[in-house]
Amino acid sequence: MSELADRVRAGEPRAIARAISIIEDEPAGGAELIQQIFRHTGRAYLIGVTGAPGAGKSTLVDRLVGELRKTGQTVGVIAVDPTSPYSGGALLGDRVRMQAHALDSDVFIRSMATRGHLGGLARATSDASLVLDAAGKDIVIIETVGVGQDEVDIVRTADISIVVVVPGMGDEIQALKAGIMEIADIFVVNKSDREGTDRMIAALESVLALQTYGEQDWRPPILRTTATTGDGIDGLIKAVNRFRAHSAAALASRRRERIAARLREILVDRLMADVRAKMPVGALEAVVDRVAARELDPYTAAAQILASRRSSTGL
């Protein structure tokens, strides 16, 4: 694992791919790997890109990668999208997407499946972004479909969140309001050559108008892009850089919050594993059965489990 960590730090694509596979499939191995590389992280800038299926996120991200490469920055991409054409398998997806950057060893693109992650998808993407960070990528882009809490959690692990919408999704703005809207640092109206772009921007403006922004506050800009032609991508990069400069002072506390949340998750996992390990086989199930039968309420059940654990361990 130590050798793998060294190879990751040297930026070897095969080592990076192997490291992310370990993170996806082996929680214990993943934890050990993160322990090895963690102190070499914190240098990459994490960009989250989210939006509904069909918003053109993948094409937009590919354009972003191309534009960032022009300035010499190295880039890693983690794409999480259950409805993407790549969902057939990460390998196929990576191959399709890598074509545009196939000869560029400073770009690493990885698709991640949305199901079956032990410890959760948000954990897996967060740890995968640490791998790309330790591998020396200047920018790590996390691309995800904006639907469930899982995806919102993923975007929350980023330093900046870009929400991509397309014209004709006016009805969805209402729905977005409650979830994704509040995490957006930048809005992008993609496919802005289509009819309905102005209406879409007006709808977004009306939602933003509900917020009160102080003089020092960042007001999310609404940008137009057409990813297929590349129109507006330079403006998007500029907006990202503006946000990065604006939020430089707040970045440390944003990251600290993430780390606190992550630490809590690990503690909860270990505490619950400990509770389970200290109970006789089947005992937890027996308690659940008694609660299901209404013989015991869940609060009393929890208190009994914790009390028996204490007495059995001498507390």
Add this chain to the structure above:
Amino acid sequence: MSELADRVRAGEPRAIARAISIIEDEPAGGAELIQQIFRHTGRAYLIGVTGAPGAGKSTLVDRLVGELRKTGQTVGVIAVDPTSPYSGGALLGDRVRMQAHALDSDVFIRSMATRGHLGGLARATSDASLVLDAAGKDIVIIETVGVGQDEVDIVRTADISIVVVVPGMGDEIQALKAGIMEIADIFVVNKSDREGTDRMIAALESVLALQTYGEQDWRPPILRTTATTGDGIDGLIKAVNRFRAHSAAALASRRRERIAARLREILVDRLMADVRAKMPVGALEAVVDRVAARELDPYTAAAQILASRRSSTGL
């Protein structure tokens, strides 16, 4: 609290309202109340109704209540909807909605705010439904806007989930797929007098066609309603009853899973409170600072916290 529990069990509307307020505002009091009433619960059938804002859920639920009352069943409603016209305040909302059933003491309707619930909205709605259950309501309807994970969690606490859509939301079906779609036991196309109803049904059918259903499996029916006129409500009630009969055998295990998840939540809350209580003031923050500074990785930090806790308590 014991007296309040008795009055809840007697079905007194004021006691029910007070009990739900305690659940919303006072975690410790709420836990005590649940301890008192829990063994009198498990009789009500829980119906979850979710859908995007503007789908007409509130009108649909009011119609459902009217129809259920015709058969003599008593009904409780918990409405969670950040974008509903009632969001200005639960009291106003309750008053507006109660008008239709104002003279009917066997109907209890309560709006719940989406923010600021200590312990989470899903916990609050779940405990509130236990209050209505203990109060003797035959049917408890939980109405929520289908957007984030919070709402999905709420619907998962129900015995049956009804997903409400309206014509013209075709673009959203794709987005719904990843989240709400998989929890639907019944689809309702409301406002089915509008253009686009057939297209909407075809879109839903095409999504259902992706699933494989065995002979014994429940295949979610797609129903047409027009809540404003009442069209299709009787068919919806029939479908609910069909599902209830079909899933009678599976209901116990569905509820058992919910109880296991709930027990886990309570355990996690208490374990984390215990960790915090046993650390010196500011010690947890100091650890987070060290991780944020990359002096320590989160896995090692978690191990150290748990180890120091053990040694300080003689374990």
